[in-house]
Amino acid sequence: MNVGNPLPNAACPEDGDREQINIVIVGHVDHGKSTVIGRLLADTGSLPEGKLEDVKALCARNAKPFEYAFLLDALKDERSQGITIDSARCFFKTRKRDYIVIDAPGHIEFLKNMVTGAARAEAALLVIAADEGIRENSKRHGYLVSMLGIRQVVVLLNKMDLVGYDRQIYDSLCSEYTAFLETLQVKPIAFIPVSARDGENLVTPSKQMPWYQGPTVLDQLDAFEKKKSDIHLPLRFPVQDIYKFTEENDDRRIMAGTIETGRLSVGDEVLFLPSHKRSHIRTIEAFHTTIKTEAAAGEAIGITLDTQLYIKPGEIITRSVDTPPRVNSRFKAHIFWMGRSPLIKDKSYKLKLATCRVPVRLAEIIHVLDATDLSMTHHKKQLDRHDVGEVILETTKPIAFDPVIAIEGTGRFVIVDHYEIAGGGIILDEADNRGTLLEHHIREREVAWDKGFITPVNRSQRNSHGAKFIVFAGEQYDHVTAFAKELERRLFVNDHQTYYLGFNNLLSGIAAVVPGNIADTDDAIKKLGELARILTDAGQIFITALSGIDDYDLEILKVLNTPAEILVICLGSNTFSRFAVDLVIPTDVSIEIAIRQVYELLRKKEVVAEYFI
């Protein structure tokens, strides 16, 4: 709510660009959050003129004792002058800077709103009523505040007047709550004993508690540090999208995104992860600015490269000279679950991390902080609504990320379940990637495979050729498919058991028309790998054509196709940085020569017996 002087318009011109900081205030229901805010607004002179007197008079008329919390209710109804009210935000200012206080709902049903508000905050005030002590939400909020990445936490022990301003009660609550926060690796900056009702230790030091020598709430607010600029960290530039707008003869191919951390300049050598591709920055693009030769954290820009690279949105760009992010398909994370259905194993979810969107599965639960009694357990099989836990997540293909402690923007994520953001989390570190879900699947599949009496050797003797899975890869889809189909035709004419399958046949309706529908593409790759396993087992030379796939896709196809072998043939240039392809055929080679090269390869690999075109 814009209370009193609406913040934006009230900024004095000589203030120029006044510093602004977002603070979240959390606490159990009735522990006095509203009173703290009301009192801060009143004591810093941030209320509309006469407001305090009005509310006091109203209370007197209704024979009700005045409470500062009523100020917030009164302000919510504020309509005179049309001042804007939002129950979630209050504005006030000190001499030092402007504050936006996010009043996060204490009730568990509003936890979604609480995390939305708190995710934008740089510091947190946690309110605990001294007479009631540490309650369920005091703990939950403590956990969430730490998980949301708020490093500056101050605990207000409120209602000290109700416990006779007793130092021993203060001391014992401090040690009890410190012990709890330690289990979450949160270390509060200060514990401030206050009585919001009486204004003790809010703006002026309390005379009732001479034993407390620390800062008042207002002192502490002004002592919070603004987040430092991230310019000096390694470059993390997540590719949000790739544009080629052709109107008005625009021929730029621009990779657009917002720089999370670090800086980049024209001419820098950059590394794309997880694809491991490299290039140099040719230009930095922006509209209606002077020509830029460098850009840094926070800027939403675009770049063009000095080479043509096939890159998908979601990759992270770093500079060759910078520490790269981790690249792994497994990571350990703290996760908070808000979904209507629980987070379970054996289900595919959508992971959104920086600009990357990929399928993800729950691989392992390490421990769970149960939502109902806040006990730590190692035996839960799922995360229920409002549970928080430490888990291992696994993506189909490796992705690039950082531990949140190193770089926040690429170290946190959300999980989407059935169109809804159902969970949020932070990455602790990469996890051991032996024993992936895929490998586990292959082991189980092969053990359970129900074989007939005919062996692969029987089949290749009957067919006079071996079985093989042949993948044609290249940037020009039409060219690649045409070639793959031609090979199928020639093999067939020469009495080979062969089958061509178009990749688009495996995509669901939507994915076939929306390019870059990654989740479905990944799904289709898996289907293709399973089909290859069956068709090669049936003795076929199974052929497909793919565009826009990467090293990891080939790795998955190779693994799923085991025990049979895969042959990868690139048409055009080899776009794979690490997967060893079997043959590269330049586009300018005639189809006759190209087919000859493929046959030569098949003969060398002992798939076909002789040369017979």
Next chain:
Amino acid sequence: MDHLDKLEAQSVYIFREAYREFKNLVMLWSIGKDSTVLLWLARKAFFGHVPMPMLHIDTHYKIPEMIEYRDKLAREWQLNILYGENTAALDRKETYPDGTCDRITCCRKLKSEALKNTLSGQWPRYRFDHRLGRYLPDTNTEQYTGVIVGVRADEEGSRSKERYFSPRDKENDWDVGDQPPELWNQFKTDFAPGTHVRIHPLLDWTELNIWEYIDREDIPLVSLYFDQGQGRRYRSLGCWPCTSPVVSQARTIKEIIAELREGKYANIAERSGREQDKEDGGGLETLRREGYM
């Protein structure tokens, strides 16, 4: 980066998320200063291009200069612009200026209903044909699933409760009490068939920020915002029967900024000249739940 750079970067990020995730995307254009800044930010996000159509809901009671300005900018910037309207209500004269209903009902018919049915493709859309220089019925009747809107949280109470990506259900309804979480820069970009998402790149901007940015970027505006010598100007634009100019001698952007910072409007809400706000006790919330912009 100063505060305008930060606001701009966040808006650009939101635009790019929207463009990446929504196939049928449209931007609402009311012709006012906010939606013109919105248009400018789209050009920032897409390096000079505006790769989505812009939709104007024409109530036929807009101040005439607004429509002239709309078509002028459409021609100059080669915009892909559409308009929709509630033809039936206009033909039957079921409007406040006709004296047959109150202001809120008129807003509901000419704006909310027109918007809802134009977005869904059930009522005709008219597209500006740059070759012929006039509007023709649009052949595309697909539903728009992503709708970019230039509302700001500081405008009035109900708008401050919006998310950057705010879902609307099949009936266009907005469930204020049960909104999706927004964690860091991850928004709700997945949606069930039949629903749509309103996208708000300007949510964190204030009226003053808008003017500071117009000044910095030199964005062309309709002249109604400036005093033309009569000592009056519009602070917020809408339909002429329900929008009054304010008393002001501000003739330039800089003078408007001074007036907002420390002058007589520093503490008076922008929409104080908009009569429909005053009739709806809930601060437009009822109308907005039903799809009002």
